[in-house]
Amino acid sequence: MNSKISKSAVSTSNAYQPAFFYNSAREGMRDLLENVPLSEGGVLLPGFIGWSPREGSGVFDPVREAHIPYGFYSLNGDLSVDIDDLERRLEAGTFNVLVLIHYFGRTDPYLKRVRQLADAHGALLIEDLAHGFFTARGGGEAGRHGDASLFSLHKQFPLTDGGLVSYANPRLVSGQVETRPELASKVLSYDWRGIAKSRRRTFATLTSLLSDLPELDRKFKLLWPALDDHDVPQSLPVYILGENRSQIYDRMNADGYGMVSLYHTLIPQLAGGFPSLVTLSRHILNFPVHQDVDHTLLVAMVESFRSHLGPPDEAAW
Ligand SMILES: Cc1ncc(COP(=O)(O)O)c(C=O)c1O
Structure with missing residues (x-):
């Protein structure tokens, strides 16, 4: 048959x-x-x-x-x-x-x-x-x-x-x-959905805390104010308007907050190629949102960020 x-x-x-x-x-x-x-x-x-x-x-x-x-x-x-x-x-x-x-x-x-x-x-x-x-x-x-x-x-x-x-x-x-x-x-030995949920939740909480800061749009900007439904962030990028990105990075890490600066320097082959992207690389800073981030410390992390932001420099954006 x-x-x-x-x-x-x-x-x-x-x-x-x-x-x-x-x-x-x-x-x-x-x-x-x-x-x-x-x-x-x-x-x-x-x-x-x-x-x-x-x-x-x-x-x-x-x-x-x-x-x-x-x-x-x-x-x-x-x-x-x-x-x-x-x-x-x-x-x-x-x-x-x-x-x-x-x-x-x-x-x-x-x-x-x-x-x-x-x-x-x-x-x-x-x-x-x-x-x-x-x-x-x-x-x-x-x-x-x-x-x-x-x-x-x-x-x-x-x-x-x-x-x-x-x-x-x-x-x-x-x-x-x-x-x-x-x-x-x-x-296959990890709970992918659990990790995704945790990362998304941390991103959302941090976005909300950062959005409440009076320094938003004066000393820093959010690259992505909202997350699409299926996106699971690796980190939360912000754009520091002043020239002190590296200082904030160093100081927050000294405070115990594992900030990331993944693209602080571009490959030499890109030198002069795309000026706006070179500028971005000098101003971008990433907050950790991984699955081990302790939610109870997010407020303190944002306070640390705020304390190191320093004077605004609107010209950079
Ligand atoms: C966008 C992107 N693609 C690929 C890679 C390479 O990843 P790996 O460190 O696993 O080689 C990296 C990291 O360096 C990356 O940031």
Whole structure:
């Protein structure tokens, strides 16, 4: 008898998204770039990519090490894609790979348009979700439009290392070799929904506390006053209007609050490229919102922030 509906799923290709675990997201990106067939052409990246003496650049190092030509496109002040600039760059150059970063776990609002542009120019779209594992797993659009998605596991889970590449397009998998398959079990050993809830709650509480400060819009601005339903933040970015971002960072850390400054310095390849993004890198500061943040200390953390804000400098925004 001809089976019309089988008793259980048997198709290994239906909804198949092969996943590869690595020591880091950058190692996974390198494996991708070395194994995905790329004809003549380069990688187009956003113009806000950080570098530090200790870590190098997690985004750019794999491109540089793979000796692939590269270019950059601009972003808006809230770190979303500047679509007009992206379109211009895609038209002006030859790019096989387009990288979209969902900064600090926030889904880029122009993701679908970016996908259309990638298709129109024959480029693969890589969604960099280094900061957005929980965002991608939360039911929203992030991670659903790229040919592949990158995740930095140690930035989201209490792991000392770990990266993941998930291929929505399994045809891109040829010789990739994962180096840390055992990380799958570690990642599955945490309550993702619980972590997402905790991060979102901390973000909301902090946003509300920061919004109540009289210094808002005079000494600092919120990059994202609201969070989309499915977004799970890696941190909460603010823009310091004065020139004292590094001082606030140092002083708050001395007070015991683990502030983050992920993109304090941009890679030298970006020098002079996008002045507004260079300015942003000098003024951005990130509050921690991870799952270990003690809610009872949020008021004190915001008080510490306020005490170190200092005089306003409106000209910077
Ligand atoms: C946006 C972004 N993508 C990728 C990476 C690389 O992550 P990993 O440290 O796991 O290599 C980083 C961090 O450096 C990052 O900030």
